[in-house]
Amino acid sequence: MQDSxxxxxxxxxxxxxxxxxxxxxxxxxxSRFGALSRTSTxxxxxxxxxxxxxxxxxxxxxxxxxxxxxxEGLAHxxxxxxxxxxxxxxxxxxxxDDPQLTVRHVEGPSPARIVIDPNGSLPAxxxxxxxxxxxxxxxxxxxxxxxxEGVEAIRLPEVDxxxxxxxxxxxxxxxxxxxxxxxxxAKTLSYFLSTGCLDRLHVVVAPVILGSGIPxxxxxxxxxxxxxxxxxxxxHSLGDKVLFDCDLSGQAAEQLGKxxx
Ligand SMILES: NC(=O)c1ccc[n+]([C@@H]2O[C@H](COP(=O)([O-])OP(=O)(O)OC[C@H]3O[C@@H](n4cnc5c(N)ncnc54)[C@H](OP(=O)(O)O)[C@@H]3O)[C@@H](O)[C@H]2O)c1
Numbered sequence: 001m002q003d004s005x006x007x008x009x010x011x012x013x014x015x016x017x018x019x020x021x022x023x024x025x026x027x028x029x030x031s032r033f034g035a036l037s038r039t040s041t042x043x044x045x046x047x048x049x050x051x052x053x054x055x056x057x058x059x060x061x062x063x064x065x066x067x068x069x070x071x072e073g074l075a076h077x078x079x080x081x082x083x084x085x086x087x088x089x090x091x092x093x094x095x096x097d098d099p100q101l102t103v104r105h106v107e108g109p110s111p112a113r114i115v116i117d118p119n120g121s122l123p124a125x126x127x128x129x130x131x132x133x134x135x136x137x138x139x140x141x142x143x144x145x146x147x148x149e150g151v152e153a154i155r156l157p158e159v160d161x162x163x164x165x166x167x168x169x170x171x172x173x174x175x176x177x178x179x180x181x182x183x184x185x186a187k188t189l190s191y192f193l194s195t196g197c198l199d200r201l202h203v204v205v206a207p208v209i210l211g212s213g214i215p216x217x218x219x220x221x222x223x224x225x226x227x228x229x230x231x232x233x234x235x236h237s238l239g240d241k242v243l244f245d246c247d248l249s250g251q252a253a254e255q256l257g258k259x260x261x
Pocket of ligand 1: 050063064065068089091117119121164183186
């Protein structure tokens with residue numbers, strides 16, 4: 001049967017719904033987001049994102065990162081948010097940026113907001129926790145104080161001082177959140193990557209050089225290039241930025257060892 005929507009190349013409006021229905025997308029969206037429509041009923045499908053400079057930094061030394069990727073990068077990030085059930089950030093990102101984590105620059109629904117805040121140290125006034133009708137969850141240690149009213153608590157045990165990313169994903173899947181965006185920052189994303197918990201990684205590189213600052217990823221050190229993680233990848237042009245869509249689905253967890261610092 002003919003699918004007229006597929007003929008309307010460039011039309012974004014229906015994409016978030018079609019991804020959730022597992023339907024094919026018009027270009028350029030099928031190439032960029034089609035892999036995110038293939039979920040399973042038993043586990044999460046997880047995409048990480050990094051907006052970085054040519055020299056691999058996601059923020060200046062002071063933590064300033066808004067907006068390293070300009071309007072095209074921001075629109076891409078909001079498209080990612082619009083097609084997932086949940087967006088995850090670490091406490092460091094909330095401290096540095098106080099992000100809203102909503103979809104504002106493109107059409108589409110805002111995802112549930114998940115903040116990993118082991119000690120419950122973030123203020124209830126953080127914008128990620130604001131009651132705007134969107135589901136909000138915080139991942140806490142078992143003995144951390146309770147979150148603000150309306151924010152759901154997920155309490156997890158720590159392993160070597162951190163939550164296992166797989167346990168975070170299991171907890172989200174158990175709550176019906178199966179398509180997950182790990183938005184950052186560096187530590188949070190590195191934990192998920194180093195434990196083999198990412199299916200895809202979207203890296204948007206902007207033509208800017210910072211020369212210093214926070215690197216996008218910090219993994220356990222390797223000695224030899226043969227130990228480097230090489231991934232199947234497709235590059236897409238986003239104006240003067242480049243999106244590298246990396247396929248990590250074949251990555252074995254044990255290949256990279258334990259989480260980095
Ligand atoms: N350019 C981009 O794409 C982008 C995107 C997002 C953020 N950023 C930038 O990244 C910087 C923040 O990155 P960051 O690496 O410092 O911090 P982060 O990754 O945002 O947060 C790290 C913190 O989150 C908690 N956490 C995360 N995963 C955990 C786990 N598995 N187990 C236990 N705790 C966990 C810990 O909180 P505690 O510290 O409370 O222990 C940890 O120190 C900011 O400058 C922000 O602007 C850039």
